[in-house]
Amino acid sequence: MMKRLSLFTRCLILFVVIWLFLRFFIGGVWSVPLPASVIAMYIGLILIAIIVHVSVEDDRFREFLRPVKETLADDEKKIRRMVLGVLIPLALLGFTFSKVSTKADPPAALRTAHPAPPDELTYRDKVIGPTQEVENPFRHLEKDDVEAFKAHAENGRRVYYQNCFYCHGDDLDGEGHFAHGLNPLPANFQDPGIIPNFQESFFFWRISKGGPGLPPAATPWDSAMPVWEDYLTEEEIWDVIIFLSEYTGYKPRTFGEAAH
Amino acid sequence: MTRTLYHKSGVNYMSSPLRQWNQSESNLLMNRLFVKKSLTICIAGLLLLPAIIAYPVFAQGKSAPAASEAGKALYIDKCAHCHGVEGAGDGSAAENLLPRPRDFTSGLYKIRSTESGNLPTDQDLFEVISKGMPGSSMPAWEGLLSEDERWSLVAHIKTYFEDFEGASPRVIDLSGKVPYSEESVAKGKEFYAKLGCVECHGALGRGDGTSAPDLTDHWEFLTWPANMEHSWNYRGGSATEDIFKRFIGGISGSPMPAFVSSFRVGLTDAEAERITELEAKDEMTEEEETEYAELEEKAIYYEDIMLDIEEGKEVTADDLIKFDEAMKPIFEKSWHLANYVKSLGSEGRPPAAVGDKVLRSQYRLGDLPGLNDAAWGEIEEASYFPLVGQVVIEPRQFNPSIDSVTAKSFYNDSEVAFLFQWDDRTKTLPQEDDETGVTVEDAITVQFPVKVPKSPTDPKPYFIWGDGRRPVYLWHWKIAEADKISEMNAKGIDNASVQESQSQIQVGGVYEDGRYRLWVKRALKTEDKNDLQFEPGTFIPIAFSVWDGANGDVKSKRAISTWYTFVLDPVPSNKRFVYPPLVALISVGFLYGLRGGVKRRVNTNST
Numbered sequence: 129m130m131k132r133l134s135l136f137t138r139c140l141i142l143f144v145v146i147w148l149f150l151r152f153f154i155g156g157v158w159s160v161p162l163p164a165s166v167i168a169m170y171i172g173l174i175l176i177a178i179i180v181h182v183s184v185e186d187d188r189f190r191e192f193l194r195p196v197k198e199t200l201a202d203d204e205k206k207i208r209r210m211v212l213g214v215l216i217p218l219a220l221l222g223f224t225f226s227k228v229s230t231k232a233d234p235p236a237a238l239r240t241a242h243p244a245p246p247d248e249l250t251y252r253d254k255v256i257g258p259t260q261e262v263e264n265p266f267r268h269l270e271k272d273d274v275e276a277f278k279a280h281a282e283n284g285r286r287v288y289y290q291n292c293f294y295c296h297g298d299d300l301d302g303e304g305h306f307a308h309g310l311n312p313l314p315a316n317f318q319d320p321g322i323i324p325n326f327q328e329s330f331f332f333w334r335i336s337k338g339g340p341g342l343p344p345a346a347t348p349w350d351s352a353m354p355v356w357e358d359y360l361t362e363e364e365i366w367d368v369i370i371f372l373s374e375y376t377g378y379k380p381r382t383f384g385e386a387a388h
Numbered sequence: 389m390t391r392t393l394y395h396k397s398g399v400n401y402m403s404s405p406l407r408q409w410n411q412s413e414s415n416l417l418m419n420r421l422f423v424k425k426s427l428t429i430c431i432a433g434l435l436l437l438p439a440i441i442a443y444p445v446f447a448q449g450k451s452a453p454a455a456s457e458a459g460k461a462l463y464i465d466k467c468a469h470c471h472g473v474e475g476a477g478d479g480s481a482a483e484n485l486l487p488r489p490r491d492f493t494s495g496l497y498k499i500r501s502t503e504s505g506n507l508p509t510d511q512d513l514f515e516v517i518s519k520g521m522p523g524s525s526m527p528a529w530e531g532l533l534s535e536d537e538r539w540s541l542v543a544h545i546k547t548y549f550e551d552f553e554g555a556s557p558r559v560i561d562l563s564g565k566v567p568y569s570e571e572s573v574a575k576g577k578e579f580y581a582k583l584g585c586v587e588c589h590g591a592l593g594r595g596d597g598t599s600a601p602d603l604t605d606h607w608e609f610l611t612w613p614a615n616m617e618h619s620w621n622y623r624g625g626s627a628t629e630d631i632f633k634r635f636i637g638g639i640s641g642s643p644m645p646a647f648v649s650s651f652r653v654g655l656t657d658a659e660a661e662r663i664t665e666l667e668a669k670d671e672m673t674e675e676e677e678t679e680y681a682e683l684e685e686k687a688i689y690y691e692d693i694m695l696d697i698e699e700g701k702e703v704t705a706d707d708l709i710k711f712d713e714a715m716k717p718i719f720e721k722s723w724h725l726a727n728y729v730k731s732l733g734s735e736g737r738p739p740a741a742v743g744d745k746v747l748r749s750q751y752r753l754g755d756l757p758g759l760n761d762a763a764w765g766e767i768e769e770a771s772y773f774p775l776v777g778q779v780v781i782e783p784r785q786f787n788p789s790i791d792s793v794t795a796k797s798f799y800n801d802s803e804v805a806f807l808f809q810w811d812d813r814t815k816t817l818p819q820e821d822d823e824t825g826v827t828v829e830d831a832i833t834v835q836f837p838v839k840v841p842k843s844p845t846d847p848k849p850y851f852i853w854g855d856g857r858r859p860v861y862l863w864h865w866k867i868a869e870a871d872k873i874s875e876m877n878a879k880g881i882d883n884a885s886v887q888e889s890q891s892q893i894q895v896g897g898v899y900e901d902g903r904y905r906l907w908v909k910r911a912l913k914t915e916d917k918n919d920l921q922f923e924p925g926t927f928i929p930i931a932f933s934v935w936d937g938a939n940g941d942v943k944s945k946r947a948i949s950t951w952y953t954f955v956l957d958p959v960p961s962n963k964r965f966v967y968p969p970l971v972a973l974i975s976v977g978f979l980y981g982l983r984g985g986v987k988r989r990v991n992t993n994s995t
Contacts, residue, residue, distance in 0.1 A: 200986040213979055217972040224968040229960060234746045234927050234953050235844040289469035289481035294779060294786065298466075298527045305525045308737070309776035311950050338780075340850065349848040349855070350951055354780040 135188070136195045139178050146174050239312060240345040242326070245333040251362045256332075264328040264366050277370070284371025287364045295352070300375055310352050323378035331369045331380065335360075449511025452543040459540030466533070467541065470525070475548035477607075484786040487524050487623075488609050492548035496606060496641035499624035504638045504646035506557040507549075513542045516624075523621030560636045562629055564716070566723035568730065576728025579721055583650045588613040588643070593732045595813045596902025601938050606641040613644075615811055615902070618791055619733025626733055632726040636719070647722050654690030654714040659683055690714055740952070741771035741795075747930070747954035749797035749804060756798050756805040759896035759907035763798070764807050770794035771954070773932055775947035780852060781881050788947035789813065789939040793832070793932045799956045804922050805909040808834065808932075815899040816937030818868050828937035830899075831866035832906060835931040836920040838877065848929055851951050852944075853878040861920040863893070865906055870897040873908060877918050881944050889916060912956075924956040 133141075150170055155162035182192040199205050199212065249259040256262050269277035288300075295314035297303040302316030317323055333341070339351025356365060373379055464473065470489035472478040477491030490497070499516050500508040517538050520528035529538060546552040566572050580586065580593075588603065590596035593616035605611045619626040624634060638646035652660045663683045666676055693711045696703050703711075739745050750767065757763035773793045777785040793810045810832070818829040837849050838861045847858060854860035862876040862884065873895045878884035891914045896907040912922040920928070932949045935941035 197986050197990065200983040201990050209983075213976070216979065217975045220975050221968045221972040224971045225964055228964040228967050231748070231957060232925065232927075232955065234743065234955070238844045285469060286480045289479070290484070293481065294525070294777070298470075298525070299529075299532045301532075303527065305527075306776040306779075308740075309774035309949065311740075311742070340855075344847055345845075347848075349850045349858075352776075352780060352851070352950060358782075 134195045135182065135192045139182065139192070143171075143174060143178065147171055237311075237347075239347045239350070240343075241312070243343050243346040245330050249329050249333055251332075251336055251365075252357050256362075259329045259333060260327075262329040262332070264332075264369060266363075266366055266370060267328065280367045281370045281374045283364065284367035284369070285375070287360060287368040288371050288375075291356070291359065292368065300372065306352075312347070312350060314353075317372050317376050317378075320378065323373055323376060323380055326381055328366075328369050328380045331372070332365055335365050335368065449509055450514070450539070452510040452513070452539055452546060455543040455547045456540055459544035462533070462537055463541055463544045466529070475545065481525075485525050486610060486787040487605075488607065489526075491607065492545050494606065494641065495549040495551055498639045498642060500557075500637045500640070501559050501633050502557040502637055503560055504636070504648065506637070507552060507555050509557055509559065510542050510546075513545060514538055517541055519625065521623040522625075523618075524623060526623075560633055561719070562632065564719050564723065565629070565632075566720060566727065568628065568727050572724045572727040573731045574728075575721075576724035576726070576731075579725045580728055583647075583725075585725075589616060590813075590902045592901040593617060593729065594811050594902030596811075600813045603643045605643070611642055612789060612813055615791075615813070616729055616732040617734065618737075618811070619730075620737045621791070622733075626730070628723075628726050628730045631729050632722055635722045635725060647725070648715075648718055651718050652687050652690075653694070653711070653718065655683065655687055659686070663687070737774070738772040738792075740774050741954075742952065745769075745771060746927075747771035747795050747797060747952070748957040749799045749806075749954065750957055751924075751959045752798045752800050754800065756800055756803055756909060759807070759898070759905065764796055767796045767798075770796050770807075770809065771952075773949045773952055775932065775934060775949050778852065778933070778944055778946050778948045781944045783943060783945040785939075785941060785945040785947065787939070788941075789936045790934045790947040793934060793949070795954075797954065797956075799912065799922070799924070801912075803909055803911055804956065805907065806834070808832065808906045808908070809903055810934055811903050812899070812934075812936050812938075813902055814936065814938035815867065819937065821937075821940055821942070823940065824942075826942050828940060828942045829866055829868055829935070830904070830937050831864065831935040832904070833865075833876075833933040834863040834908070835933065836861045837929050838918055838920060840920070840923070840926055840928050848951060850880070851931055852948060853881045853884060853933075855880055856883075859918070861918065863908060865895065865897060865908075867897070867899065871895055875916075875919065887916065887918060891916060891919060922956055925958040927953040927955045930954050 147167070150162060150167050155167070181188075183189045199208055245259045247259060249256045249262045266277065266280045269280065288296075293300075293304055294306045295302075295304040295310060296317065297307065297314070300317040302314045302319075304314060307314050315322055334353070336355070336357040338355040339348050339353040340355055342348035342351060360368075369380070463471075468479055470477075470479040470481045470485065471492060472482070472489075475492035477489045479489060482489050495507060497508040497512070499521070500506065500512050502508060502512070516526070517533075518528060518530040520526045529541075533541075585593075586597055588595070588597040588599045590600070590613075595613040595615040597613060600613050603611050603613065614622060622630065624630050634644065635647040638644055638649075652663070655663065663680065666672060666680045666683075669676070672680060690711060693703060693707050696707075741747050748771075752763075771794060773795065775788060775790055775792055777788040779786060790810055790812055793808055795809075796807045798805050812830060814830075816828060816830045818827050820826070821828045835853065837854075838859050841848050849855055849858035849860045853862070856879050859877050859879045862874075862878055864874045864876050864886075865872075873893050875887045875890050875893065876884050877887060891910060894907075894909040898905050910922075912924075914921065922928070929951045930953065931951050934947045936947070941947070
């Protein structure tokens with residue numbers, strides 16, 4: 129008959145299993161790897177929980193510490209003591225060595241992907257109006273004149289494939305043939321988190337002013353997005369915004385709706 | 389004699405538009421490639437081109453459904469902006485694209501599993517739509533459209549060329565595949581040199597052959613021979629079978645001929661060599677005349693079979709078997725060549741120099757290696773910086789010909805040395821551009837900020853040559869002055885100036901076999917406040933601009949990279965030999981103390 133595992137061993141197993149689960153299952157099989165700090169936080173909580181659990185009653189605490197004491201003092205456990213007495217210092221030696229000799233990591237990219245637009249929407253030097261209020265001047269055609277609306281969408285399609293698809297991709301998925309050489313990556317308009325979360329005036333601002341028009345938090349020096357007001361007319365920019373939503377089927381956020 | 393043969397074939401070729409193309413286009417190329425060496429081989433080759441068409445192998449894979457309105461609508465939504473509403477490859481986006489979108493009305497398809505001069509199979513078209521064409525703007529649609537949708541596109545595309553109707557293209561027989569081996573690669577290498585591949589693809593396969601700058605496709609658009617080291621750009625895939633199919637079938641519409649055009653079917657290598665040798669003679673002795681006549685008879689025998697097959701005449705089973713036999717060595721050679729070409733390429737595009745691939749300058753005691761020192765080999769993997777066209781500021785480059793720059797670096801207590809490499813198919817000394825009349829030449833700029841940002845959130849200069857507030861520090865090198873680097877500062881692409889006081893920078897630059905190698909060495913510190921000061925342990929932004937004169941690159945029209953970073957890797961600290969043993973020692977002490985404590989308590993308890 130198998131001896132029941134000691135409380136200490138059970139706690140140790142629980143601890144290791146949870147760590148493996150966080151490190152390799154959640155962060156790997158199920159999702160992207162978790163940051164070390166997040167894992168450390170969870171593991172810390174688990175450790176506290178275990179300590180609380182074992183120390184709630186005196187008997188249980190004694191039972192918990194029993195194997196430790198035995199290993200340290202019991203003459204029958206001499207072999208186990210010797211093995212651990214070598215292994216623990218060795219593990220610490222290796223761990224410290226790896227910590228001391230790792231190379232410095234390159235600085236992480238800290239960047240606000242979708243910064244707040246300026247208060248005033250402009251095209252070249254012309255003021256269009258307050259960014260929070262300006263609407264796509266052709267959006268109303270969607271109800272009022274379907275044919276005219278289609279024509280704007282078609283013109284937007286032309287603009288897109290003549291100017292944008294190199295980076296943003298044939299399918300508007302941010303996988304254009306230049307995308308592999310860019311950092312930050314081009315926006316993926318098929319991502320449901322992009323178009324529905326912003327107003328059309330936001331897109332007008334991002335397109336017309338490009339990378340250089342971004343605030344410092346959005347690292348304007350890294351963005352390869354051209355300043356499209358240098359190349360496109362106001363109408364072309366509004367048209368391409370219509371095309372983005374028509375092609376993907378996502379509607380830009382309208383006024384009055386709260387940002388998510 | 390050869391002239392009559394040529395004439396004979398000429399008549400024959402005129403029978404279909406496809407063949408007509410094969411003649412005119414391949415002929416042009418053939419002339420360029422082989423005429424000097426052996427006019428006759430080339431003409432005979434042309435003759436034989438249609439021959440393999442007659443191979444009795446039938447199309448495999450699925451067939452497209454009937455063309456439908458739904459397919460057409462899908463085409464208009466997903467394809468027409470490049471390939472044109474009428475399928476002529478003239479959509480609104482086409483103008484800035486090279487390679488151009490396919491013109492479906494021509495019936496010329498690059499990526500086929502079928503023999504030279506044949507149309508592709510339905511499966512071929514489906515594969516290209518599904519997988520896309522790497523190195524071009526054709527994306528892979530398999531994740532974006534359902535299988536049925538893709539098949540409906542195949543059906544629709546076929547409606548643009550009427551010969552698809554009732555066509556049963558002959559599929560290339562892959563059964564004789566020669567497995568990859570050192571031996572096969574060596575044989576392939578031999579054919580590579582012998583058959584004139586070098587003329588376009590260059591001695592080492594980097595697409596830098598002497599003919600490379602002048603190649604145009606069927607529509608007279610500029611086209612570049614493949615760089616076989618960048619095999620991830622192969623439009624039809626980089627598997628050995630894919631490469632083999634390109635040899636046997638050729639790449640329709642491009643200057644890439646079918647492999648068989650370089651051979652005389654039916655003659656052994658020795659016989660082919662001999663007949664060429666005899667043809668080159670001004671006068672032949674009587675014996676030679678007889679020998680020549682015999683060889684010629686043999687060659688014509690096979691040529692006649694081919695012509696008969698092509699014209700749909702009855703061919704005796706005996707002749708057919710002989711002909712099949714005669715084709716076998718040509719297929720075998722193709723497999724060797726395919727294995728060789730496969731050996732030149734890599735698994736895929738290397739990962740960009742970020743994260744654990746970031747450029748790390750390695751510390752070295754004593755002198756730093758020079759341009760040709762073997763010491764550079766100690767750094768196994770060069771850091772890879774992908775380049776794209778500069779499309780932000782006019783004039784823009786939508787079709788960059790330079791794909792990437794790689795870099796290695798060493799430093800010591802006083803200096804830092806870099807080895808930059810990039811593949812360029814042409815060495816372009818300053819010359820007038822045919823189209824624009826401006827002077828173009830090959831050049832590179834390595835870009836650093838003047839002031840290194842202290843933290844990741846600190847502003848950097850704009851990635852294209854800085855901006856008004858944050859200047860960049862540039863090393864500008866051009867092929868015309870290969871032993872010199874100009875130190876420059878720029879506050880924007882139109883606001884660059886050469887520094888008045890140039891630091892001592894040692895430079896070595898060479899162009900060999902389609903690759904530039906540029907070696908640069910500078911002191912870590914300079915007196916000039918407009919120079920970058922190299923500080924070990926600091927991550928320093930770095931970016932590149934590369935100009936290929938032959939591609940019309942000039943001024944802002946160039947290939948560029950975004951910002952990357954590199955670091956002079958700090959000399960590993962000696963602390964790593966002190967702390968770990970100390971920690972181990974303390975832990976031993978701690979454990980020992982713990983044991984003592986526990987033992988004492990146990991003893992106290994028991995007494």
